[in-house]
Amino acid sequence: MRIDDESLKGLLRARGLRVTEPRVAVLAYLASTDRHPTAEDVETAINANGQVLSRASVYNVLHSLTRAGLVAGMSVTDGAARYDAHVAPHHHLLCRTCGRVEDVPWQDFGIAERGVLPDGRSVRTLALTLDGVCNACC
Amino acid sequence: MRIDDESLKGLLRARGLRVTEPRVAVLAYLASTDRHPTAEDVETAINANGQVLSRASVYNVLHSLTRAGLVAGMSVTDGAARYDAHVAPHHHLLCRTCGRVEDVPWQDFGIAERGVLPDGRSVRTLALTLDGVCNACC
DNA sequence: CCGCTCGTCTGGAACTATTCTAAATCTCGT
DNA sequence: ACGAGATTTAGAATAGTTCCAGACGAGCGG
Known part of the structure; x- marks a missing residue:
């Protein structure tokens, strides 16, 4: 790499x-x-x-x-x-069990196509931190 | 309140x-x-x-x-x-400009209905932190 | 209601992550 | 190659949080 x-x-x-x-x-x-x-x-x-x-x-x-x-x-x-250093859009999965941070391939969860929340507030970036369990720990 | x-x-x-x-x-x-x-x-x-x-x-x-x-x-x-203290599911909007944290009404961005990411990793909670700009600052 | 036990609270010290400071050093346009 | 201004450095300072050892008090059994 x-x-x-x-x-x-x-x-x-x-x-x-x-x-x-x-x-x-x-x-x-x-x-x-x-x-x-x-x-x-x-x-x-x-x-x-x-x-x-x-x-x-x-x-x-x-x-x-x-x-x-x-x-x-x-x-x-x-x-x-x-x-x-991977600044291309992607999300993070924060593993509740081991604390590791894993990358999650980028996907538009239906937010960005609007760029605004239903109530009008704007969302500028889509870097989401998901709370879950990684493969190693599942 | x-x-x-x-x-x-x-x-x-x-x-x-x-x-x-x-x-x-x-x-x-x-x-x-x-x-x-x-x-x-x-x-x-x-x-x-x-x-x-x-x-x-x-x-x-x-x-x-x-x-x-x-x-x-x-x-x-x-x-x-x-x-x-509001533990009912909701998201947070972190304002890039003023740093304020605002609540965002809960919405299933298409993740929870599956409970797993496309690649199989499980997501346990949906507390997302969105990166954006709040109404006061917009 | 009383006393006992163990979970909880306290002030202060310790610790970790980060920022500040002032001086030395280096980059790069000229 | 020179100089202005940005960057680096070591160490001190700060902010947020945790640890500690002792005092306290909630709630159980009697």
């Missing part, structure tokens, strides 16, 4: 972000996994590669990537925020 | 929880508002009534009420968990 650094740098530039080593490293790591790592996971994984990345930088980078739309952050009820 | 304490005590007893002053106070407060207060909001509101409730107790009580199914906790991306 390793994406070459040049493509990643291109992504960063395309969004008007300066290309820095921490940003490339974080983006490469997030793009390489389908788990939904926490900030701490990101820091650990990158520092395991010999690089040194401070905790504060992990957050800085995650924030700038999020603002640029290159990664998406999500919060689960217990503990730390989780990040995800 | 004030519900008399006797009904609340009955609710607690029905769930096998001991009836204590903090529990009644927290439950009464949550039942009286359609905002989605944080633990701190709960503490502030109750202590404003002359009672004294420690921070730890607020969490104790919220946890026991949640375990008993009398209130539901939810986490939003930024900041503190929020609680809600």
